[in-house]
Amino acid sequence: MNDIRPIRATSGTNHEGTSAHNRRVIIDALRLNGALSRADLARATRLTKQTVSNIMEELENDGLVTSRETVRRGRGQPSTPYGLVPEGAFAIGLQIDRHITRAIAVDLVGNVLIGKEANLPAGGPATGTPVVLQLVQEVRTELKLRTAQAEKRLVGLGVAMPGPFGIEQDGDDNPWMMGAWQRFPLLETLSAGTGLNVTLQNDAAACATAERMVGAAHGLDHAVCLYVGYGIGAGLILGGDLYSGAHGNAGEIGMALLTAGGRLTQLEHRASLASLYEHLGVDPMAPDIYSLIDRRAAADDPEILAWIEKAAIDLRWSVHLIETIFDPQTVILCGGAPAALATRLIDAMQPLLPSNADRADRPLPRLQLGMTDPWAVARGAAAEPIGHAFDPRFSAILKA
Amino acid sequence: MNDIRPIRATSGTNHEGTSAHNRRVIIDALRLNGALSRADLARATRLTKQTVSNIMEELENDGLVTSRETVRRGRGQPSTPYGLVPEGAFAIGLQIDRHITRAIAVDLVGNVLIGKEANLPAGGPATGTPVVLQLVQEVRTELKLRTAQAEKRLVGLGVAMPGPFGIEQDGDDNPWMMGAWQRFPLLETLSAGTGLNVTLQNDAAACATAERMVGAAHGLDHAVCLYVGYGIGAGLILGGDLYSGAHGNAGEIGMALLTAGGRLTQLEHRASLASLYEHLGVDPMAPDIYSLIDRRAAADDPEILAWIEKAAIDLRWSVHLIETIFDPQTVILCGGAPAALATRLIDAMQPLLPSNADRADRPLPRLQLGMTDPWAVARGAAAEPIGHAFDPRFSAILKA
DNA sequence: TCTTTTAAGTCAATTGTCTTGACTTATTTG
DNA sequence: CAAATAAGTCAAGACAATTGACTTAAAAGA
Numbered sequence: 013m014n015d016i017r018p019i020r021a022t023s024g025t026n027h028e029g030t031s032a033h034n035r036r037v038i039i040d041a042l043r044l045n046g047a048l049s050r051a052d053l054a055r056a057t058r059l060t061k062q063t064v065s066n067i068m069e070e071l072e073n074d075g076l077v078t079s080r081e082t083v084r085r086g087r088g089q090p091s092t093p094y095g096l097v098p099e100g101a102f103a104i105g106l107q108i109d110r111h112i113t114r115a116i117a118v119d120l121v122g123n124v125l126i127g128k129e130a131n132l133p134a135g136g137p138a139t140g141t142p143v144v145l146q147l148v149q150e151v152r153t154e155l156k157l158r159t160a161q162a163e164k165r166l167v168g169l170g171v172a173m174p175g176p177f178g179i180e181q182d183g184d185d186n187p188w189m190m191g192a193w194q195r196f197p198l199l200e201t202l203s204a205g206t207g208l209n210v211t212l213q214n215d216a217a218a219c220a221t222a223e224r225m226v227g228a229a230h231g232l233d234h235a236v237c238l239y240v241g242y243g244i245g246a247g248l249i250l251g252g253d254l255y256s257g258a259h260g261n262a263g264e265i266g267m268a269l270l271t272a273g274g275r276l277t278q279l280e281h282r283a284s285l286a287s288l289y290e291h292l293g294v295d296p297m298a299p300d301i302y303s304l305i306d307r308r309a310a311a312d313d314p315e316i317l318a319w320i321e322k323a324a325i326d327l328r329w330s331v332h333l334i335e336t337i338f339d340p341q342t343v344i345l346c347g348g349a350p351a352a353l354a355t356r357l358i359d360a361m362q363p364l365l366p367s368n369a370d371r372a373d374r375p376l377p378r379l380q381l382g383m384t385d386p387w388a389v390a391r392g393a394a395a396e397p398i399g400h401a402f403d404p405r406f407s408a409i410l411k412a
Numbered sequence: 413m414n415d416i417r418p419i420r421a422t423s424g425t426n427h428e429g430t431s432a433h434n435r436r437v438i439i440d441a442l443r444l445n446g447a448l449s450r451a452d453l454a455r456a457t458r459l460t461k462q463t464v465s466n467i468m469e470e471l472e473n474d475g476l477v478t479s480r481e482t483v484r485r486g487r488g489q490p491s492t493p494y495g496l497v498p499e500g501a502f503a504i505g506l507q508i509d510r511h512i513t514r515a516i517a518v519d520l521v522g523n524v525l526i527g528k529e530a531n532l533p534a535g536g537p538a539t540g541t542p543v544v545l546q547l548v549q550e551v552r553t554e555l556k557l558r559t560a561q562a563e564k565r566l567v568g569l570g571v572a573m574p575g576p577f578g579i580e581q582d583g584d585d586n587p588w589m590m591g592a593w594q595r596f597p598l599l600e601t602l603s604a605g606t607g608l609n610v611t612l613q614n615d616a617a618a619c620a621t622a623e624r625m626v627g628a629a630h631g632l633d634h635a636v637c638l639y640v641g642y643g644i645g646a647g648l649i650l651g652g653d654l655y656s657g658a659h660g661n662a663g664e665i666g667m668a669l670l671t672a673g674g675r676l677t678q679l680e681h682r683a684s685l686a687s688l689y690e691h692l693g694v695d696p697m698a699p700d701i702y703s704l705i706d707r708r709a710a711a712d713d714p715e716i717l718a719w720i721e722k723a724a725i726d727l728r729w730s731v732h733l734i735e736t737i738f739d740p741q742t743v744i745l746c747g748g749a750p751a752a753l754a755t756r757l758i759d760a761m762q763p764l765l766p767s768n769a770d771r772a773d774r775p776l777p778r779l780q781l782g783m784t785d786p787w788a789v790a791r792g793a794a795a796e797p798i799g800h801a802f803d804p805r806f807s808a809i810l811k812a
Numbered sequence: 813t814c815t816t817t818t819a820a821g822t823c824a825a826t827t828g829t830c831t832t833g834a835c836t837t838a839t840t841t842g
Numbered sequence: 843c844a845a846a847t848a849a850g851t852c853a854a855g856a857c858a859a860t861t862g863a864c865t866t867a868a869a870a871g872a
Contacts, residue, residue: 019441019445019448019452019455019456020441020444020445020456020631021437021440021441021444021445021453021456021457022436022437022440022441022457022804023437023457023458024433024434024437024438024457024458024459024463024859025430025433025434025809025859026430026459026463026828026858026859026860027427027430027827027828027829027830027857027858027859027860028828028829028859029430030425030426030427030429030430030828030829030830030858031828031829031830033424033425033809034424034425034829034830036422037421037422037423037424038424040421040422041419041420041421041422044420044421045419045420045421048419049849049850050849050850051848051849051850052419053421055419056419056420056421057421057422057423057424058423058424058810058811058812059424059426059811059830059831060830060831060832061849061850061851062830062831062832062850062851062852063424063829063830063831065850065851066829066830084838084839084840085839085848086839086840086841086847086848087838087839087840087841087846087847087848088837088838088839088840088846088847088848088849089836089837089838089839089847089848089849089850090838090839090848090849091848091849091850092849092850176768178771179768179770179771180770180772231420233658234657234658246737250650250651250655251650251651251653251655253651255650255651256739257634257738257739257740258633258634258739258740258741259739259768259771260739261739261768262737262738262739263737263739264736264737264739264768265736265737267736267767267768268732268733268736268737269729269732269733269765270670270671271670271671271672272671274674329669332668332669333668333669333733336664336665336667336668337646337662337663337664337665337668337737338657338662339656339657339658339659339660339661339662339663339664340657340658341658365669367667368576368579368659368661368664368667370579370580371578371579371659372580404422405806406805406806409425409433409809411458411459412458424830425830426829426830426831426857427829427830427831427856427857427858427859428830428857428858430829430857430858430859431857431858431859434858434859449820449821450820450821451819451820451821459859460859460860460861461820461821461822462821462822462823462859462860462861463858463859463860465821465822466858466859484867484868484869485819485868486818486819486868486869487817487818487819487867487868487869487870488817488818488819488820488866488867488868488869489818489819489820489821489865489866489867489868490819490820490867490868491819491820491821492820492821
């Protein structure tokens with residue numbers, strides 16, 4: 013009698029879904045192509061001139077776009093391009109790493125306005141959460157002082173930290189593995205502490221998000237970011253969207269197993285900054301380690317070069333694996349590695365292993381260098397709420 | 413002056429996109445849950461009762477749904493469930509393999525109505541295309557005889573064959589690698605030869621499509637089908653959709669490199685029916701090879717068991733890799749391997765390697781058995797046009 | 813048995829959003 | 843200076859979902 017089976021279904025949509033989608037499509041087109049006239053937008057989106065005009069008027073009233081100088085392009089009435097207003101929206105990005113946390117404020121077009129960092133005390137979330145909340149608060153306050161409208165145009169707080177999430181791991185007691193943070197109800201805590209919409213992704217995914225919004229993956233539908241940081245992971249842009257898997261752990265290739273020296277080991281143990289620090293015998297906790305590595309790499313320090321040679325073998329394999337499995341348009345090396353190290357790694361990885369990605373008509377290189385500054389992860393974290401609020405996506409048309 | 417840069421943008425949508433989406437959502441809900449009343453559908457899709465009623469009337473007129481016996485569920489007017497009409501749509505699926513081709517006809521709910529197979533002569537597309545077209549024509553003719561409406565309800569021809577596509581490979585002259593087929597303009601030829609909409613996917617993707625429509629991946633958003641056939645590949649259901657990559661070659665894990673016996677080799681060389689045939693010294697061209705292997709496996713033939721032991725090592729690694737990289741809800745072993753072999757493979761793969769997929773709250777097993785009959789690939793090929801025509805997808809709301 | 817409650821489903825009017833076609837404006841071309 | 847071309851607006855129309863009142867049919871309770 014009481015048939016309470018849950019019914020599975022996709023949500024339907026209605027006029028508002030249509031309208032929301034079309035707004036996003038227009039914002040996206042302006043982000044990808046720069047300023048465009050209403051007529052250009054109508055052609056590109058296949059909407060009618062009139063529809064575009066109506067939406068543009070709305071967007072202008074909402075402070076998201078403004079008109080630029082008219083341009084004459086041959087016959088006919090000159091067109092009036094419209095461009096995104098950077099101050100149309102803001103987001104805060106937060107990176108939580110092993111011994112450091114960084115918070116930044118970005119605007120609608122991805123400019124970094126403010127960046128602050130702080131040391132994270134040992135002791136996990138119990139002692140770390142107040143530090144993190146304090147840092148976010150500082151950035152938020154400064155943003156408020158700079159731009160009066162910022163507070164009400166703040167679309168969310170994006171958080172990035174190393175994964176995997178929700179797994180009981182071996183060596184979970186090792187503070188470097190961040191197990192305590194990974195099992196902590198971070199979203200709820202930060203949401204309650206800030207009153208903002210909070211989202212979480214792993215650091216590789218955050219890098220991919222950043223590359224997609226303003227970097228080498230801009231406008232690409234299929235790209236994989238190979239993130240080399242303290243750990244190693246892949247951020248996946250598949251079909252135009254970030255892919256996170258069923259539990260947010262997709263792309264954790266650091267945990268992929270490979271046979272090296274006759275025994276099965278994790279990729280992470282062979283090619284990551286952690287393995288470099290170990291190789292060099294330096295303390296990963298040292299505050300200036302990033303610039304130290306950068307300097308030594310730039311000076312072609314033989315110890316570093318030796319590690320690069322070794323790591324390149326496994327990274328070459330990783331690129332081959334990524335190309336074979338994902339069939340992307342390009343692979344982007346990005347993230348926590350200093351620029352001098354990253355460029356040398358890429359050089360050492362040449363020639364890449366033959367793969368399905370060898371095609372005569374490639375418009376993009378198989379492997380390219382992405383962002384390598386220490387703030388890249390935070391930028392990606394900040395890009396997530398912006399993208400969530402403004403990018404065209406299937407779920408955005410569906411009813412709540 | 414002449415600024416002819418192409419403008420990149422997502423397409424907008426309008427009322428028809430909305431309506432098309434809502435129709436698809438309803439059909440999808442009926443496929444996933446079986447017959448549902450209009451009120452149930454309204455709740456599940458978040459559409460209003462009235463909207464659902466309007467759409468149901470349309471769908472009934474189009475012959476896609478019919479009412480069932482009314483059911484009393486407590487107080488209130490009894491509800492009238494509606495279910496999909498199997499004869500509402502048909503599709504033809506075509507598998508092209510190394511020495512054999514199979515064509516089937518399926519209906520809207522995935523029933524296989526007709527299946528025919530033929531030997532493919534050596535010589536590639538030049539000699540094979542007429543055979544393939546003939547086979548499709550036979551199935552189509554028989555379908556027409558059985559169901560008067562079938563011809564005008566035929567939504568397309570789905571083709572599946574081994575990948576990768578569009579690559580110049582080593583050993584391309586080897587007829588077993590099907591290089592000539594892979595570079596042949598198959599879509600155009602079949603489209604011209606049949607007048608149908610034709611789509612192409614690799615055999616692993618086809619299996620995943622079949623598992624999604626009527627098999628173990630039914631209703632799952634994140635599932636990977638590990639296809640073990642003459643080659644080995646992965647069919648990827650990511651975020652509710654089949655993922656094919658930038659060039660249709662995503663999931664070609666057979667070409668992934670691993671170190672075995674001290675040297676780098678492809679997974680395909682270690683664990684695939686090709687490697688089994690080689691191990692057994694049998695001719696892969698033998699017409700009854702499938703049942704031969706099935707019988708020998710069922711009888712626990714020691715040579716087969718030896719191969720299974722060896723292949724299980726690499727397949728365990730594959731499952732670990734898939735879980736690590738895709739973070740799916742489940743992995744499904746499916747495809748061209750006979751049932752007796754597949755079940756023994758799964759047993760031999762236990763225990764699986766520890767991975768991110770080890771979670772206390774798993775609702776599904778990490779590895780399960782999917783379809784293993786020789787027709788699975790053709791079924792998946794046939795499922796593609798049906799899914800394309802009736803499943804909710806982002807691209808279906810966009811303007812042409 | 814009769815009334816009330818509850819739920820399915822319909823009817824008719826309304827609303828929100830895109831589309832259509834005619835029109836205006838501004839520029840280049842000949 | 844007229845014709846051609848393109849950007850952009852105006853006002854009416856079309857389409858599809860929504861709303862709220864209504865009808866129908868069954869169960870529950872008095």
